[in-house]
Amino acid sequence: MKAYPFILILLLCIAGGFAVPAAAGPSSVSVTSYEVDPQVPIRGDTATVTVAVQNTGTESVAVSRAMLYGSQIGILDSPYQSVGEIGAGTTREFTFPIKTAVSDGIHYLTFVLDFREGGSLRYQVPIRVESTDLAVALVERPDVFSEGRTDAVTLRIGNPRSAGVTGVSVAPEGEGYSVVPSSAFIGALAPDQAATVTFNVTPEEGADVSFRVSYRNGVNTHSTLLPLPLIISEGKRRADPVLTNIDLEANAGGYRVNGDIINAGLETARSVIVTVGEGATPEDPYRIYVVGALDPDDFSSFEVTFSAPEGTAEVPLVIQYRDDEGNIYRSSSAINLGAAAVLPDQGAEGFSGTAIAVVALIAIAIGGAIFYSWRKAKTSQ
CATH class of the missing domain: 2.60.40.10 (Immunoglobulins)
Structure with a gap:
């Protein structure tokens, strides 16, 4: 019966020996940090994982290899099949390229450091994948x-x-x-x-x-x-010069048109000019009428002189202006030549009826005066 305690103690020692983890490595070697570059990969990105291992002991530790494992994230290369020693008090970094062709979320990789004398060091590295765009x-x-x-x-x-x-x-x-x-x-x-x-x-x-x-x-x-989105249309705020109070007169030399121009838009119309377009020929003295700048709701008068071939029914009156950026805009409005008021001809073809009547009256008066003087002189003889 005295042998039982000895046998029990022996069995407990054997069991305790089997409980020691066979894969454990030197306690002086540990992972001190890791880095993922880029810090948060996008799905499908190529990244690198760098693990820093430090030996805090007083003796070198022999390492056979360093590996990185993952069930979903792809490991593109395993460059550390033969490592060597990690010196006392030194830190060694291990870098692995990976491919994050996985869904968004946190995925884990396992870093394994195998020691030459047996045992290994394992460390879980979290990889956060986020595909949010800018x-x-x-x-x-x-x-x-x-x-x-x-x-x-x-x-x-x-x-x-x-x-x-x-x-x-x-x-x-x-x-x-x-x-x-x-x-x-x-x-x-x-x-x-x-x-x-x-x-x-x-x-x-x-x-x-x-x-x-x-x-x-x-x-x-x-x-x-x-x-x-591009909607090409007339601007809501742009200048809008409009012609009004148009008065057209015809004479032997051509036509004279005058009127008012008003800016019905919400921006300033710059370098405004008025002239005639195709089908008419600008003539002096007002071939082109320069108005200048027209602020919103501002107006100015204008006058243009031109000629047109016989039989022309209408001609375009053209407005040209610029915006603040220097862009050129044109608009036109047709004027009916048949509506022109005809002025008396004051050219080489003769005088007007009024002028002829005045001249005739003057001639009669002069003739009467001469006749009166002659008659008076004859009576006195």
């Missing part, structure tokens, strides 16, 4: 665009991601337009940060314009496209 919005644009007119378009680019991005730039795409500047560079955008850029767009009929925002997440390039 946010792009139009913050300023006209309600309608006018063909050939330059308008400002302002975009705001924001970063709603949980990590920063770099190399942010904006460039227009499409056809049938001109734009200044041709592109805009923003640079880095931290989380929850935004930036604005402005483009001056001059569209043509049928123009198609989009803005592409490009950026980098680590070594990966991404982009997002924002279409610009």
Whole structure:
């Protein structure tokens, strides 16, 4: 019976020996940090995982290899099949390339360091995958665009991601337009940060314009496209010169038209001129009438002289002006030559009836005076 305690103690020691983890490595070696670059990959990105291992002991530790394992995230290379030693008090870094072709969320990789004398060190590395794109919005644009007119378009680019991005730039795409500047560079955008850029767009009929925002997440390039809705029409605020009180007169030399021009728009019309268009020939003294600037609701009189071939029924009266950007606009309104008031001819073909009557009266008066003088002289003889 005295042998039982000895046997029990022996069995407990054997059991305790089997309970010691065979895979445990030196306690002086541990993972001190890890880094994922980019910090938050987008689905499909290529990234790197760097694990720092420190030996806090007083002796070197021999390492056979270092590996990174993952069930979903792809490990692109395993470059540490033979490591060597980690010196006492030193830190060694191990970097692995990965491919995050997985769904959004947090995925885990396992870092394994195998020791030459047996045992290993294991460490879980979390990888957060987030495919949120940059946010792009139009913050300023006209309600309608006018063909050939330059308008400002302002975009705001924001970063709603949980990590920063770099190399942010904006460039227009499409056809049938001109734009200044041709592109805009923003640079880095931290989380929850935004930036604005402005483009001056001059569209043509049928123009198609989009803005592409490009950026980098680590070594990966991404982009997002924002279409610009283009409605080509007459501007709601643009100047609108209108002719009124038109008076047309005809004479032997041609025609004279005068009237008023008023700006019925909401912007200033600059460098306003009035002349005649195709089918008529401007003549002196008022070939072109220069009005100048017309503010909204302002008006001015004008006068134009011209000639037209015989049988011409109507001719266009043309208004030309510029906006604040120097864009040229033209409009025309037809005038009916048949409605012209005919003035008496004062040219080489003769005098008017009134002038002839006056001359006749003067001649009669002079003749009467001469006859009276002659009669008086004869009577006195």
